[in-house]
Amino acid sequence: MGESYLGGIAIQIGINMILALSLYITFSTGQISLGHAGFMAIGGYAGAILTVQAGTSLTFAIVIAALLAGLFGLLVGWPALRLGGIFLAIATLGFGIIVMVFFQNFPYTSGSMGMQGMVGTSIPLVYLLLSAIVFLTWQLMRSSWGRSFEAVREDEIAAKTMGINVTVVKLTAFILGASLAGIAGALDAHYMYYIDSHNYTFGRSIEILLFLILGGSEVVWGPLLGALILTALPELLRFMADYRMVVYGLLMMAMMIVRPQGIIDRKMFHKRR
Amino acid sequence: MLTFSGVSKYFGGMKAVSDVSFGIEQGAIHALIGPNGAGKTTLFNLATGLVRLSGGQVLFGEHPLASLEPHQICRLGIARTFQNIRLFRGMTAIETVAVGTNTRFHYDIFTAMLALPRKRRNEKKAFDKAEEILDFVGLKKKSNYLCYELSYGEQRLLEIARALATGPKLLLLDEPTAGMTETETENVSDLIKSISQKGITVFFIEHDMRFVMGLSSKVTVLNFGTLIANGPPQEVQNNEAVIQAYLGRGGALNVGG
Amino acid sequence: MTILQQCINGLMLGSTYSLLAIGYTLVFGVLQMLNLAHGEVYMIAAFFAWAMVTMMKLPFFAAFIIASLIASLSGLLIELLCFRLVNKDYPLASLLSTIGLGIVLQNFALVFSKGEMVRFPSAFHDFNINIGGLAISGVHVLILSIGIALMLSLQVLIFKTNIGKALRAVAENRVVAGMFGLNVNFIVGVTFVISSGLAGVAGVLTAMAYHSITPFMGVEMGLKGLTVIVLGGMGSLTGAMIGGLMLGLGEVLAMGYLPMCLIGYKDAIAFIMLIMVLLIKPSGLMGRSQEVKV
Numbered sequence: 132m133g134e135s136y137l138g139g140i141a142i143q144i145g146i147n148m149i150l151a152l153s154l155y156i157t158f159s160t161g162q163i164s165l166g167h168a169g170f171m172a173i174g175g176y177a178g179a180i181l182t183v184q185a186g187t188s189l190t191f192a193i194v195i196a197a198l199l200a201g202l203f204g205l206l207v208g209w210p211a212l213r214l215g216g217i218f219l220a221i222a223t224l225g226f227g228i229i230v231m232v233f234f235q236n237f238p239y240t241s242g243s244m245g246m247q248g249m250v251g252t253s254i255p256l257v258y259l260l261l262s263a264i265v266f267l268t269w270q271l272m273r274s275s276w277g278r279s280f281e282a283v284r285e286d287e288i289a290a291k292t293m294g295i296n297v298t299v300v301k302l303t304a305f306i307l308g309a310s311l312a313g314i315a316g317a318l319d320a321h322y323m324y325y326i327d328s329h330n331y332t333f334g335r336s337i338e339i340l341l342f343l344i345l346g347g348s349e350v351v352w353g354p355l356l357g358a359l360i361l362t363a364l365p366e367l368l369r370f371m372a373d374y375r376m377v378v379y380g381l382l383m384m385a386m387m388i389v390r391p392q393g394i395i396d397r398k399m400f401h402k403r404r
Numbered sequence: 405m406l407t408f409s410g411v412s413k414y415f416g417g418m419k420a421v422s423d424v425s426f427g428i429e430q431g432a433i434h435a436l437i438g439p440n441g442a443g444k445t446t447l448f449n450l451a452t453g454l455v456r457l458s459g460g461q462v463l464f465g466e467h468p469l470a471s472l473e474p475h476q477i478c479r480l481g482i483a484r485t486f487q488n489i490r491l492f493r494g495m496t497a498i499e500t501v502a503v504g505t506n507t508r509f510h511y512d513i514f515t516a517m518l519a520l521p522r523k524r525r526n527e528k529k530a531f532d533k534a535e536e537i538l539d540f541v542g543l544k545k546k547s548n549y550l551c552y553e554l555s556y557g558e559q560r561l562l563e564i565a566r567a568l569a570t571g572p573k574l575l576l577l578d579e580p581t582a583g584m585t586e587t588e589t590e591n592v593s594d595l596i597k598s599i600s601q602k603g604i605t606v607f608f609i610e611h612d613m614r615f616v617m618g619l620s621s622k623v624t625v626l627n628f629g630t631l632i633a634n635g636p637p638q639e640v641q642n643n644e645a646v647i648q649a650y651l652g653r654g655g656a657l658n659v660g661g
Numbered sequence: 662m663t664i665l666q667q668c669i670n671g672l673m674l675g676s677t678y679s680l681l682a683i684g685y686t687l688v689f690g691v692l693q694m695l696n697l698a699h700g701e702v703y704m705i706a707a708f709f710a711w712a713m714v715t716m717m718k719l720p721f722f723a724a725f726i727i728a729s730l731i732a733s734l735s736g737l738l739i740e741l742l743c744f745r746l747v748n749k750d751y752p753l754a755s756l757l758s759t760i761g762l763g764i765v766l767q768n769f770a771l772v773f774s775k776g777e778m779v780r781f782p783s784a785f786h787d788f789n790i791n792i793g794g795l796a797i798s799g800v801h802v803l804i805l806s807i808g809i810a811l812m813l814s815l816q817v818l819i820f821k822t823n824i825g826k827a828l829r830a831v832a833e834n835r836v837v838a839g840m841f842g843l844n845v846n847f848i849v850g851v852t853f854v855i856s857s858g859l860a861g862v863a864g865v866l867t868a869m870a871y872h873s874i875t876p877f878m879g880v881e882m883g884l885k886g887l888t889v890i891v892l893g894g895m896g897s898l899t900g901a902m903i904g905g906l907m908l909g910l911g912e913v914l915a916m917g918y919l920p921m922c923l924i925g926y927k928d929a930i931a932f933i934m935l936i937m938v939l940l941i942k943p944s945g946l947m948g949r950s951q952e953v954k955v
Contacts, residue, residue, distance in 0.1 A: 163753055210940045216753060217695060221887060222939045225932040228884070232929040267517040274516035274523060275506050275530065282492050282503050289490040292452050294478035294507035294570050303513065333880070337760060344757065349494065376768040383761025384742060391751035397494050401550065 138254055142322050144362045145257035149315040151342035151354030152268050157308030158348055159272070160301050161284035162211070163220045166227025167312050167339050172234055172331035174200045174313025175320035179246045180239075182321065189251035193260075193317045200313020201306045208305030212298055227336050235328040245327025252322035260318070264311065269351045280304060334376070341379055344386050347393030356395055405430040405605050406451065406482075406574055410460035413446055420446040421629045423460070428574070428622075433600050434607045435616045435637075438626035439649060444609045445487055447626070448576050452484050453477045464574070479507055481573035485563040485580060487609075491551040497562055498547040501534035504569025509533070534569060541565045541595060557588040564595070568604075575599060577608035581615055593619050617641065625649070667913050673801045673870070675909020676808030680863035681882055682889035682901035683815065684856035690832040690896035691852045698739055698759040699860055700883020701766035704876065706732040706861035707868040708770055711781050725865050732861020736853035744849070763879070770876035778875045781868040804866045811862065812902050815855070819898065828852060832896070888935040891943075 154167050174196035181192040207226055211219055240246055271277055282290040283300050291297050320326045342361055347353020365375050386393070406428040413421040421443040428434045436444050449455040451462055453474040462469045464480055472480075483504075492500050509526040516523055538544045541561045546554060554562060560580060567575060577596075581589045589612065596606055596619060610616050616623060616637070623640040625633040627649040633640045640646055681703060688696045710728040713719045719727070743758040819825035830838040831848045839845045863882075868874045889908050893900025908931070915930070 161752070214939060214943060217693075217756065218939055218943050220753060220756060221695075221891065222936055224884075224887075225936045225939075229929045229932045229936075232932075270519045270523075271513070271517045274527070275502075275509070275511065276513055276516045278495070278499060278503050279506060281495065285492040285494065286490045288454065288474075289486065289492070290503075291474035292454070292478055292484055293504050293566060294475050295503070296473075296475045334764075337764070340757070373772050374768065376771075377765050380761040380764030380766075380768065383764070384758045387743075387748065387751070387754045387758040387761070388746045389748075391748045391754045398550075401496070401548075 139322075140363065140366055141254055142252060142257050144359055145254070145261045146252075146315050146319050146322065147339075147342065147358035147362045148261055148355050149257075149264055149311055149318070150339050151346070151358040152264055152351070153308045153311030153315060154339050154343055155308075155348065155351070155354040156268060156271075156280075156311065157304050158343060159277075159280045159284060160304040161287070162208075162301060162305060163216070164223040164305075164308065164336075165220050165333070165340065166223040166225070166230070166336050167308070168331040168333070168335035169223075169227040169230035170200045170203060170309040170312035171316035171319065171335070172230050172328070173203055174316030175326055175330070176234060176240050176246065176316075177313070178317030179249050179320045179326060182251065183246065183248045189256075189317075189321055192321075193314055196313045196317035197310045198313075200316065201310035204306040204309025205302065207309070208302050211305065212301055224333065224336075227331075227333060231328050231331050231333075234331070245325055246320075247325040249321040249324055249326070252318050257318055260314065264314075265351065265355070272351055276300075276303075338379070341383060344383060344391070344393060347395035349392050349397040350395060350400060353393045353395040357393065405432075405465060406607065407463040408447070408451075408460070409463065411447070411450060411457060411462060412459035413443075413450060413455065414458045419629050421450070421626075424626070424629075424631045425460075426624050426631060426634045428605060428607050430605055431600070431603070432605055432607075432621045433596060433619055434605070435620035435623045436607065436609045436626065437611070437613075437616055437623060438632075441628075442626040443629040444626055445578060446629075448484060448578055448609065451477075451576065452482060475507075478570055478572075481571070482576065483567035483570045483572035483574075484576035485560070485567050485578055487578040487582070489556075489559050489563055491559060491562060491566075493551060496548050496550055497543060497554065497565075498531065498534050498538060500551055500562060501537055501565045501569045502530045504537075504566040505530040505533050505571075508569075508571055534565075537565045537568050540568070540598070542591065557584045560584065561592075561595075564592075568599070572604060574605045574607060577606065579609050579611065581610065581612055589615060664914075667917055668910060669801065669805075671910035671913035672906055673805045673808075673909070674913060675906035676805050676812075677863045677867050677870075677905075678882075678885055678889055678909050679812060679902045679905025680808055680859045680866075681886040682893065682905045683812065683898060684859045685886050686890045686893070686896055686898060686901040687852050687856045689890065690898075691828065691835075691849060692744065692755075694744070694753075694755045695887075696739060696743070696759045696853075696856070697756060697883060698743070698763040698766065699856070699886065700879035700881070701763040702732050702735055702739075702857045702860040702879075703864035703867075703882050704770060704874070704879030705735070705766055706864035707781070707874040707878065708773070708779070710865040710868055711779060711874060714782060721869070725862075725869075728865050729858055729861040732864070733854045733858035735861075736855075736857025737850055739857065740850055740853040745846075763883070767876055767879055770879075774876055778873050781872050781874055800870055804870050807862070807866060811859065815859075816898070818855075824848075824851065885931060888931045891935050891938050 150171065154164060157164050177199045178192040178196040181187045181195055182189055207223070211222055214222055234240055272280070279290070279295050279300050282293070282295055283297050287297055323330070338361070342354050342357035344357070345360060346355065346357020365372070371378070408424050408426055411421060411424045424447065436447065438444055446455065450457055451469065453469060453472050453476070457470055464482060467480060469477055492503065509530045511522050511526050535544065535547060538547055541564055543558060543561055543565060546558065551559065551562065564577065564580065581592050584592065593615060596608070600606055620637055622635065623637050624631065625640055625646050632645045632649060633643045681699065685695065685699055688694065706728045709731050710724045713724040713727060714721060739759065739762060743762055744755050747754045747758050819828060827843050827848050828851065830841070830843060831845055835845055885908065889904040890901055893904030
């Protein structure tokens with residue numbers, strides 16, 4: 132605690148970058164998740180219960196948050212394999228809302244009263260984790276796994292017949308994405324000091340999606356840029372706070388017309404032969 | 405090498421393939437022809453696990469393919485191309501072919517993320533192989549072109565390269581010369597011969613009769629989902645039922661040779 | 662309240678769900694895409710009606726008609742901004758665009774109402790019809806009747822008129838329909854006009870029935886409508902109609918008979934059902950499953 136104003140923003144940027152990457156990994160296999168805040172919630176509450184009620188260290192809490200969120204990633208991702216495109220979007224949307232409603236009512240986590248007392252997130256911690264995650268994700272995408280992810284996204288049928296186990300690929304991406312969201316959730320909870328279900332609404336899931344839509348959904352740097360812009364900008368445009376969501380909505384619509392792949396796309400990195 | 409035994413496939417009430425039985429010998433260049441809608445692509449889909457059998461068996465050597473997933477079939481040694489080109493849109497040519505090598509130069513996800521030495525070794529092997537294959541099909545100069553920057557004919561070649569990258573024993577080509585120019589078609593013909601010389605069995609669907617007759621060692625003819633002829637090209641060419649099937653549809657079988 | 666009373670309430674609630682669901686399913690049937698701003702159209706229509714009644718002092722009937730018309734026209738706007746202009750190469754671009762539009766509309770309403778519930782004045786003196794000891798609110802019956810009348814008219818339109826036939830053709834196969842000379846863009850426009858018009862009607866009717874509107878009613882309704890069409894089968898009109906009525910009934914009865922501790926989870930129940938349907942039979946009760954062609 133006692134973070135400076137800029138320090139707080141730096142932490143939020145860091146956490147949002149992790150969130151953006153978490154969605155990016157899942158999305159890179161073509162699976163759209165409109166309920167990512169749900170995984171974040173699981174990580175957040177799990178971490179909170181561990182540090183506040185069980186008195187464990189934040190590090191331990193983060194690890195457990197990641198594992199638990201990852202487990203749910205498996206539970207959601209497994210049946211989701213059968214769904215494609217729009218059906219998956221709806222299912223994940225439903226999942227996110229179910230999680231939110233659950234925490235709104237679950238007495239153990241004080242329902243709508245929320246949980247409080249979480250501390251420990253600091254700039255070094257966030258950025259240490261972020262750096263590690265960026266490195267791992269970047270390496271992942273520049274590997275045979277990354278190419279498999281892309282192949283599955285572009286053409287699942289062709290990917291299958293080229294020997295790619297689509298089930299494993301999609302599940303892996305889902306679980307990884309969920310775990311990362313869980314980590315971000317734990318970090319976020321221990322920065323916010325207080326959380327309740329309103330922290331994890333459908334709007335939150337859309338905000339995360341917007342990081343990808345604006346910044347870019349094709350390469351690792353896109354989500355990072357999106358998170359940076361969309362976290363820093365509202366602070367700069369404080370006077371427009373009421374209309375922030377209007378701007379977000381218009382941004383989404385505009386990007387879909389003009390440049391759906393986001394600001395940073397793959398072509399930027401394509402070497403001229 | 406590949407045996408179809410009483411194979412049938414029904415989509416709802418519609419019969420796509422009915423009681424088809426024939427075999428593909430190792431080392432053959434085997435053609436599958438027939439009027440449109442005869443069930444040829446369905447046969448390919450059955451052999452690669454994209455579609456489930458309604459009846460009968462497909463055997464690859466001794467392995468029945470019925471319960472296998474497409475990626476497992478690929479690992480057994482069957483690779484294919486598609487009638488409507490299915491490339492990976494944003495990738496370069498060499499990346500696309502490298503995807504084909506995934507099963508051969510595999511490394512686990514932790515190795516990938518942590519950039520362990522094994523990754524670098526296998527990446528090099530994968531891309532070297534990809535380059536080798538691109539050279540083999542004649543696309544080496546365009547390795548770093550994005551897929552959609554290639555011409556239609558080149559894209560078809562790229563699909564073949566990708567399939568070859570999986571190291572198949574049997575290569576299934578679905579209309580490899582569709583939409584190609586005269587020269588490009590010649591090119592593919594030579595390519596198939598080269599592939600065969602490397603010991604890979606080739607099974608392909610085609611409409612271009614001159615191409616088929618000049619290249620294949622055996623021809624199978626389907627019409628309305630049933631097999632109407634199976635044998636060496638000359639024999640099939642003179643088969644009554646085959647001529648009827650094509651003439652009846654206004655098609656031409658005469659290749660003057 | 663007797664169970665029969667509750668059933669009437671449930672059906673009335675359900676008919677508004679149906680009107681909304683029909684709009685969803687129409688667009689999905691014709692474009693294979695969801696318009697997630699649909700709920701917001703419902704909400705905006707209610708607000709427009711409120712403004713006309715309270716600020717412009719228009720009679721309710723006029724407000725109802727005009728608000729519904731505004732809703733229909735907004736459908737054209739949605740079609741243009743979120744479907745026609747959108748980059749078609751990108752998967753689900755339209756879906757995301759409609760989410761964006763929904764957010765814009767909701768937040769305008771939020772700022773306008775300052776987050777508070779807005780009271781919609783009574784349309785008529787509440788009169789009750791008494792049948793065999795039951796007291797049924799006249800307003801509710803009116804709404805149920807309008808809802809059913811519209812649904813029946815739509816059935817007639819879709820299945821007995823030429824334009825309905827054209828709509829079904831485009832829904833079946835857009836490219837081929839175009840080849841047969843149908844003006845696909847026009848048909849798509851008509852689809853949106855009808856779809857959004859119905860949403861608008863539902864919005865005004867709900868406002869009149871429950872006397873209160875909030876900027877959040879769109880999201881709630883939108884998500885419920887989604888549940889309905891997934892249940893009933895995306896693209897199926899009958900499914901939307903029956904599904905809506907069923908959900909309305911189900912909710913009212915659940916409210917009446919669920920144990921206290923579970924009440925809060927009521928909203929989650931709809932979504933759990935939605936997910937279960939998606940897993941078991943994504944095409945819903947009435948839809949057809951689709952095989953991917955290679």
